[in-house]
Each structure stands twice: as C-alpha cells, then as structure tokens.
Amino acid sequence: MYSNLHMPKGFKCAGISAGIKSGGAKDMALILSDEPASAAGVFTQNQVCAAPVKICREHLNHGVARAIVMNSGIANACTGSAGMVAARDMAAETARIIGCEPQEIFVCSTGRIGPQLPLEKIVPGIGNLFDVALGEHIHETAEAMMTTDTRPKVSVADMQIEGKTVRILGFAKGAGMIEPNMATMLSFITTDAAVEPHALQAALKKAVDSSFNRISIDGDQSTNDTVLALANGAANIKPLNETSKEWETFVHALGNVCHELAMMIVHDGEGADKFVAVNVVGAQSDAEADLAARAVANSLLNKTAWAGEYPNWGRVMDSIGYSKARVDETLVSIHYDDQQAVANGMRTKIAQEELIKVVSQTDFAINIDLHLGEGKATVYTCNCTEEYVRINVE
Amino acid sequence: MYSNLHMPKGFKCAGISAGIKSGGAKDMALILSDEPASAAGVFTQNQVCAAPVKICREHLNHGVARAIVMNSGIANACTGSAGMVAARDMAAETARIIGCEPQEIFVCSTGRIGPQLPLEKIVPGIGNLFDVALGEHIHETAEAMMTTDTRPKVSVADMQIEGKTVRILGFAKGAGMIEPNMATMLSFITTDAAVEPHALQAALKKAVDSSFNRISIDGDQSTNDTVLALANGAANIKPLNETSKEWETFVHALGNVCHELAMMIVHDGEGADKFVAVNVVGAQSDAEADLAARAVANSLLNKTAWAGEYPNWGRVMDSIGYSKARVDETLVSIHYDDQQAVANGMRTKIAQEELIKVVSQTDFAINIDLHLGEGKATVYTCNCTEEYVRINVE
Numbered sequence: 101m102y103s104n105l106h107m108p109k110g111f112k113c114a115g116i117s118a119g120i121k122s123g124g125a126k127d128m129a130l131i132l133s134d135e136p137a138s139a140a141g142v143f144t145q146n147q148v149c150a151a152p153v154k155i156c157r158e159h160l161n162h163g164v165a166r167a168i169v170m171n172s173g174i175a176n177a178c179t180g181s182a183g184m185v186a187a188r189d190m191a192a193e194t195a196r197i198i199g200c201e202p203q204e205i206f207v208c209s210t211g212r213i214g215p216q217l218p219l220e221k222i223v224p225g226i227g228n229l230f231d232v233a234l235g236e237h238i239h240e241t242a243e244a245m246m247t248t249d250t251r252p253k254v255s256v257a258d259m260q261i262e263g264k265t266v267r268i269l270g271f272a273k274g275a276g277m278i279e280p281n282m283a284t285m286l287s288f289i290t291t292d293a294a295v296e297p298h299a300l301q302a303a304l305k306k307a308v309d310s311s312f313n314r315i316s317i318d319g320d321q322s323t324n325d326t327v328l329a330l331a332n333g334a335a336n337i338k339p340l341n342e343t344s345k346e347w348e349t350f351v352h353a354l355g356n357v358c359h360e361l362a363m364m365i366v367h368d369g370e371g372a373d374k375f376v377a378v379n380v381v382g383a384q385s386d387a388e389a390d391l392a393a394r395a396v397a398n399s400l401l402n403k404t405a406w407a408g409e410y411p412n413w414g415r416v417m418d419s420i421g422y423s424k425a426r427v428d429e430t431l432v433s434i435h436y437d438d439q440q441a442v443a444n445g446m447r448t449k450i451a452q453e454e455l456i457k458v459v460s461q462t463d464f465a466i467n468i469d470l471h472l473g474e475g476k477a478t479v480y481t482c483n484c485t486e487e488y489v490r491i492n493v494e
Numbered sequence: 495m496y497s498n499l500h501m502p503k504g505f506k507c508a509g510i511s512a513g514i515k516s517g518g519a520k521d522m523a524l525i526l527s528d529e530p531a532s533a534a535g536v537f538t539q540n541q542v543c544a545a546p547v548k549i550c551r552e553h554l555n556h557g558v559a560r561a562i563v564m565n566s567g568i569a570n571a572c573t574g575s576a577g578m579v580a581a582r583d584m585a586a587e588t589a590r591i592i593g594c595e596p597q598e599i600f601v602c603s604t605g606r607i608g609p610q611l612p613l614e615k616i617v618p619g620i621g622n623l624f625d626v627a628l629g630e631h632i633h634e635t636a637e638a639m640m641t642t643d644t645r646p647k648v649s650v651a652d653m654q655i656e657g658k659t660v661r662i663l664g665f666a667k668g669a670g671m672i673e674p675n676m677a678t679m680l681s682f683i684t685t686d687a688a689v690e691p692h693a694l695q696a697a698l699k700k701a702v703d704s705s706f707n708r709i710s711i712d713g714d715q716s717t718n719d720t721v722l723a724l725a726n727g728a729a730n731i732k733p734l735n736e737t738s739k740e741w742e743t744f745v746h747a748l749g750n751v752c753h754e755l756a757m758m759i760v761h762d763g764e765g766a767d768k769f770v771a772v773n774v775v776g777a778q779s780d781a782e783a784d785l786a787a788r789a790v791a792n793s794l795l796n797k798t799a800w801a802g803e804y805p806n807w808g809r810v811m812d813s814i815g816y817s818k819a820r821v822d823e824t825l826v827s828i829h830y831d832d833q834q835a836v837a838n839g840m841r842t843k844i845a846q847e848e849l850i851k852v853v854s855q856t857d858f859a860i861n862i863d864l865h866l867g868e869g870k871a872t873v874y875t876c877n878c879t880e881e882y883v884r885i886n887v888e
Binding site: 426 | 539540543569571573608806811812824826839878880
C-alpha cells in the first residue's frame with residue numbers, strides 16, 4: 101500500500117517502532133522538509149489539551165518549520181509540567197539532529213491519557229527515525245500514526261501551477277473520539293508549493309472546517325487533535341497567497357485532500373460499518389442547520405438504528421426536535437437517499453422495504469428539509485455497533 | 495409485587511391488554527379519582543412532541559382532572575392532525591364514561607413514533623379499563639406503562655398532616671432516551687392531599703428538576719415525556735399551599751417519590767448494569783457544574799469504560815474539557831468514591847487496582863472538583879453495554 105507513492109518534493113518521512121506500543125507495532129513517525137517550510141496548524145478546542153498541542157501552538161508563532169515528530173500509544177495529556185518538559189525535549193532532540201531551532205519542530209502525540217512519555221524510548225526513537233528517514237516511507241509513517249485505526253490513511257492531489265507539477269500529500273489517523281471541532285485525530289499535510297504562512301493558515305482553517313470538522317463518530321472531542329500543514333516551496337513556484345491567480349487551484353486541492361482524509365476517518369470509525377451523510381437544508385441559518393445535523397449524527401438511538409438497518413425516521417424527527425435549531429414539525433421532510441420517508445412531519449405512504457433498501461447500503465444519505473429558511477449543513481457520521489462498545493470497553 | 499399496596503384514598507387504577515402490543519402484553523392503563531383533583535404537569539421540551547403532550551398541556555389549563563388514560567406500544571408522535579383527533583377521542587371516550595368534561599382527562603402515549611393509534615382497540619380498551627378499575631391494580635397499571643422497561647416502577651410515601659395519614663403514590667416508566675429535561679419517560683403521581691393547583695404545579699416542577707431532570711441514559715430526549723400529578727383531597731385536610739405549615743412536609747415527600755422513581759429508571763436503563771452518580775463541585779456556577787456533569791455522564795467513551803470496569807479518568811478529564819463549563823485543567827481533582835485518581839489535573843500515585851475496585855461495584859460515584867467556585871450539580875447515569883446497542887439495533 102502506498103509503495104509507489106512519492107512525497108512532495110523536498111520531503112522525506114519515516115515510521116518506526118520505538119517500543120512505546122507493545123508487540124513491536126510502529127509508534128513513532130517523522131516528516132522532514134529539506135528546507136524551512138511555511139507552517140499552519142489547527143488544534144483541538146478542548147480546554148484540557150495535551151502538552152504537544154500547547155507546544156505546537158507556541159511553535160506555530162515562528163511561522164516556519166522543518167519537521168513534525170510524533171508518537172502514538174501515549175497522548176502526553178494530563179501530564180502537567182513533566183509532560184511539557186517531555187514534549188519540549190522531543191522537539192529539542194529533533195532540532196539538534198537537524199541543526200535548527202526547536203521552534204521549527206512540531207511535536208504530536210496520540211494514545212492513552214495520563215502516562216508520561218518514556219523519553220528513554222522516544223530519544224533513541226528520534227535518532228532511529230533520522231537513520232530511516234533518508235527515504236520516503238509513506239506507508240510506514242501513516243502506520244506509525246495509528247491507534248485503534250484499522251488502516252493507514254493517506255491522500256494525495258497533484259496540480260499544475262506555472263507549468264510545474266505541485267503535489268499535496270496528507271496523512272491522517274482517526275478512529276474514536278471524532279466530533280465537532282475534531283477529536284483524537286491527527287493529520288499532517290505536506291506540499292511542495294510555496295505558500296505564504298498567513299495564507300496557508302487561512303486555507304488550512306477553511307479546509308478543516310469543511311472536512312475534519314464535519315465528521316462525527318461518537319460525539320467526544322479529544323485532548324490531542326491537531327492538523328498541521330507544511331509548504332516547503334520545493335516545486336519552485338512563486339509563493340502563493342490569496343491574490344495569486346492559482347490560489348483557488350491550491351485551495352481546492354487542499355480541500356480535496358482534507359475531505360478525502362476525513363472520509364477515510366469516518367469509514368474507519370471504531371466498529372463502524374456504515375457511513376451516513378446527514379444533510380440538512382431549509383434551516384433558519386447555516387449554524388442552525390449544523391445543530392440539527394449534529395443532533396441527528398450524534399444520536400446513539402440513530403446510530404444503533406442504522407446498525408440494525410432499520411429506517412427509524414421517528415428517532416431522526418426526535419433528534420431534530422431536541423436540537424437547538426428552530427423546528428416546526430409540521431414542515432419537516434426527510435428523505436433516505438431519494439426515498440421520502442416523512443412529509444409535513446408525518447410518514448409518507450412509502451413501503452418500509454424501500455427505506456430498508458437504503459439503510460441496508462454501506463453508504464447512504466439522510467436528507468432533511470426544515471422548510472424554514474436557506475441554512476444548510478452536512479455532517480458525515482457512521483453507525484454504532486456492538487463492536488464499538490466492545491472496542492471501548494476494552 | 496405491589497400486591498399489598500394501596501392507592502391514596504379516592505383513587506382507583508387498572509392496567510389491561512388492549513391488543514396494541516403484540517403477544518397480549520398489558521398496554522393500557524387508567525388512573526381514576528373519585529372526585530375532581532388538582533392537577534399539575536411537566537412536559538418534554540422537545541420541539542417535536544406527541545399529540546397527547548399537546549392535549550395534556552391544553553387540558554392542564556383547566557386546573558382540575560378526574561383521570562389519566564394511557565397506552566404503550568405506540569407514541570402517537572409525528573401523527574399530524576389525525577393523531578390529535580385520536581388523542582382527543584381517547585380523552586372524550588374516557589370523559590363520556592365518567593360523565594365529566596374531556597378537559598378533565600389527561601392522555602398519554604409511549605412507544606413507536608409514526609404509526610396512528612388504533613382507535614378500534616383503544617376505545618374498547620377504555621371501556622375494559624373502567625370495568626377493571628373498580629379496584630386498585632397498582633402492579634398492573636405500572637406494568638401497562640412499560641416499553642423496554644424490565645420491571646414496573648412504583649414509589650410511595652406517607653406523611654402525617656393534621657393528624658391524618660396522607661399518601662403520595664407515583665408510577666413511572668423509563669428505559670431508553672433519558673436525558674436532560676426528561677425523555678421517553680412517563681410518571682403519574684397521585685395523592686390524597688388537598689393541594690391548590692398553582693402550589694402543586696410549583697412543587698412538581700421543583701421535584702422534577704431535582705429528580706427526573708437529573709438522570710441521563712443515552713443523551714436522547716423524547717417526544718412524549720410527561721409527569722402528571724393529581725391531588726384529590728380525599729385525605730380530608732385543608733388545601734395546602736406554599737404558606738401552609740405542613741408545606742415542606744408535602745414537598746419533601748413529593749421530592750422523595752420523584753427521586754426514588756428517577757433512580758429506578760436509571761437502574762433500569764436499557765442494557766445497563768452499573769449506576770453512576772457524577773458529582774461536580776467547584777464550578778463557577780451551578781449551571782456550569784451541570785454542563786460538566788452532563789458531559790461526563792453522556793460521554794459514550796465514559797459509559798463504555800464503566801461497562802468494562804475500567805477507571806479511565808483520562809476520558810473524564812477529556813469530557814470536562816470539552817463541556818462548556820470553564821475549566822483550568824491544572825486545578826481539577828477527581829475521586830472515584832473516596833479514592834483520588836486525579837490531583838491538579840494529573841494522576842495521583844494511587845494503585846490502579848484501588849480504582850478498579852470502585853468501578854467494579856454496581857453503584858459508585860465520580861466526584862469532580864473544578865476548584866474554581868461554588869457551583870455544584872449531580873447527574874445520575876448508567877453504563878453503556880453491548881446489550882444497549884443490541885436492544886436499540888432491534
């Protein structure tokens with residue numbers, strides 16, 4: 101998998117086992133740019149946030165970066181000042197080997213909350229990453245990011261700018277704890293485009309808002325969510341910003357990569373085997389449409405109904421009703437894909453079997469029209485199976 | 495069960511099978527007062543609400559009532575004007591037999607959302623209830639209210655007022671969809687106290703706020719939640735109101751009955767086998783304490799951790815962090831019962847086994863101190879097992 105894929109020019113990457121996870125699974129990764137790259141980042145909004153998130157926020161002020169170093173297995177969250185020291189040490193050791201400032205290094209962690217990072221494994225792990233990272237080990241990098249993910253997640257987009265091929269390549273990990281404003285998810289986006297830092301930040305924020313922030317697995321937000329983007333300019337184009345004529349091309353490609361990674365995360369939701377797009381239109385505002393869509397997407401009763409391949413539109417009506425979006429139940433219509441289950445707040449005469457056909461698919465949409473205004477929003481979610489509970493009980 | 499129990503004076507009740515549920519299970523109940531009783535009610539805040547809820551709200555304006563008639567199996571929700579007609583017919587038929595105004599009848603339904611009530615079964619069912627309701631069939635009444643409940647729920651409190659024994663007896667049904675501001679739950683409170691209607695309403699609201707509104711099973715709110723209270727004065731005391739010297743005695747007893755019924759509902763949460771009190775203190779306000787407690791109580795990751803008897807305090811920290819309560823993670827402490835897991839936002843040196851001992855119990859408390867102010871709140875919840883998913887998948 102991903103064995104024929106190449107990184108954007110001027111990037112190398114590696115994934116190794118440093119012994120943090122048991123059983124020799126890969127648990128550390130490095131993404132390295134040959135030259136200082138413009139940097140952007142979007143982070144968890146959780147008030148309880150991991151030490152590496154705090155360090156990333158701080159280092160982002162520097163505006164340029166050389167590398168991202170990460171570990172899985174331990175989140176370095178709720179670890180106090182010792183956790184901050186460990187995250188700084190991780191950055192410092194990486195910077196020492198590169199010969200750059202620690203502020204040019206982003207550090208990320210994902211995994212269990214509480215334990216301190218085992219620096220006695222992390223520090224040799226960093227050295228080992230550099231030995232390996234002379235190459236482009238895309239699959240191994242994505243694999244080292246995984247926690248309860250069942251497969252590595254990589255997305256790539258190429259575009260032509262000034263007659264040159266520019267590449268965006270992104271990595272992600274997801275699985276549980278995926279909700280509004282991200283969750284236990286990490287994503288690292290690399291590109292050989294030259295992009296001015298403030299423009300890259302704006303483009304990343306926009307891309308995240310319509311991708312990673314539109315997915316929901318279980319309604320829990322994590323302490324470690326981080327999306328980072330590095331643009332190193334190795335494609336040798338003029339630095340892009342909002343005024344560049346190729347700007348929309350770049351923004352569109354970045355959006356596609358983030359969207360594809362976000363969809364991979366939902367499809368790999370813990371224990372999930374169905375993928376549901378909840379589309380709400382006709383709300384009094386986009387924000388209200390979002391509230392209604394999230395209420396439907398996060399309802400455990402809806403998620404379990406989907407697991408049972410049961411088109412329980414009554415539960416959908418119920419969740420719209422308790423969302424904070426304004427609703428007049430006598431106006432609501434609900435389609436499962438293009439099959440209308442509800443008109444004016446009541447069931448249609450459609451045969452139940454037609455609706456069952458829709459929810460028996462792996463992918464389907466629930467299309468809700470509140471008929472109150474122009475507001476619209478989509479949230480992508482998945483079903484909740486006994487397997488989800490089994491994974492999280494263990 | 496409940497076979498030696500008596501209703502408050504002047505009340506009769508019955509539960510029968512009218513053939514709404516399959517297999518002959520009881521599905522209709524009647525609670526009848528010999529004389530017009532003061533009435534009070536608290537209802538779902540869902541914008542999508544069932545026809546009987548609308549009718550009850552309307553009839554509550556009348557201030558006095560003679561009977562509550564209910565069915566289980568079908569919720570009469572999302573049923574449009576036909577559903578309103580059916581709910582009115584149900585009240586009218588009951589009033590006709592009693593010989594009172596339809597406004598003196600409360601109607602309730604619980605069960606599946608969508609289908610219309612089968613009046614051809616309901617109307618004979620009402621006649622049948624009156625034939626049987628010459629007696630006090632407390633167990634049968636509670637049984638007829640059940641949906642996915644595994645056991646009937648009745649609570650009783652006696653008190654002395656003016657040298658006379660006054661009784662409060664309440665019925666409830668719960669199971670799934672139990673969250674803030676009630677859910678698919680019904681509760682009917684009867685008392686032979688004489689109580690002025692406005693005082694009864696105030697007392698019921700207060701009792702509900704600190705009982706039924708403090709429990710959470712799965713975070714979903716239903717379309718049918720209703721708590722009704724009837725006070726018929728058959729104990730022959732002077733009508734109570736807020737200025738009566740016995741007022742606090744009555745309010746306290748009413749609160750106890752509601753609290754006991756609410757605890758029965760949580761203990762009978764769908765598929766649940768653990769009962770968890772989430773206590774938050776030290777928030778900047780009671781409202782913020784409530785937000786933090788609900789975030790912890792409703793987190794699927796917490797609920798599944800409890801199912802696994804795993805003291806995952808990291809998930810508790812995470813949910814506090816994404817609640818809308820203000821949190822400084824470096825101040826947070828968390829005890830499992832009296833065992834301190836977290837101090838200043840970090841784990842203590844306590845042995846994991848000590849925490850496992852706590853979460854291995856059927857009932858335990860998670861005590862959270864935010865150390866920011868005087869706000870406090872408690873939410874009662876339960877674990878989420880594979881069995882919950884199984885019930886709701888089917």
